[in-house]
Amino acid sequence: MSEIADRGQKTAFQVRKAFQNSPSIEWSGSAGAVYPAVRRLVAAGLLDAVAQDDKRATKHLFLTPRGRAALKAWSRDCLRSVSVGIDPFRLRSGIWLNSGDLRDESFIARLRAALEERLAAEIEDQKSEDAVEAIRIELNIRLLRMRIEWLDEAIEAAAP
Template identity: 35%
Template sequence: MEESPLTDLEGAVLGLLWRSGPLTAYQIRTEFLHSPTSHWSGSAGAIYPLMRRLEEIGLVGSEEESTGRRPRRRYQLTAAGLAALRGWLAPPHPADAYTVLFDPLRTRILFLDALDSAAQRLFLEEAEAGLERHLQELEEIYRQIQESGDRPAVLATRAGILSTRARLQWLAELRAAVSED
């Protein structure tokens, strides 16, 4: 029934169903759409086929609520799905869970010297401004959901804040190092 390890998208979908009861594919989609990471695109072409796949291997069940209109399919976790969710959650984790995260800015900065110094300065200014802006948003979200009492979301947002601050700190160090030549 459960063949290969779940992808992170599959695991997250099972997690959403576990937390928020039966959901339609569209509702799942919008959850990802509103996430502060742009890693989760929530595109239709990803979610709809994925839901069918999960149903085929028995990790979710669905029922159609056809009130005469266009079918509206609502998915919920099966017992096998809950077991698979726990298997995905628990250690051992994939290798990339503990290694350095992928960061498009860090990747580019490896080759910063390929830009002339004016462009380098522009790069660093833009990067700091962009991260600063994003940090403000995260802190605003943090305040809101702290009131809502949604603890896992609070924790995840806190992670985003700390991680973004670390990137900003790094950029500040970098700017100091660049300007001293």
């Protein structure tokens, strides 16, 4: 719903493309995930789908008043807002420490390269995104930089 309300996506196809372009690989931008989700939101009265007069049977999506209220309530859920959520890096970091992976030069090189590649991509993306996405990207840039700093400190601590 945020893609529609805050990012100006007007069609299910545009929402799907936004999910496909997300840096979060946990999001699915597949047609089998997005289109049924949009249909469920319409059926629940959270979105309206207004048919356009074109050959593709395009429908423009709009949040209903109920949808706006639900989005606002979701965004203001402070307990969930401060949750660390699903964080693959955080979940794996203890395993890396306990298993000796942080003394494996090959693994460290791959992990550092992945972090630096993601950081470079985020910095590049920040140049062209809208104001809402720019904030999300800035927070991700800061997180990636902290992860690189943590990795350097953990490697040093793990050294024999």
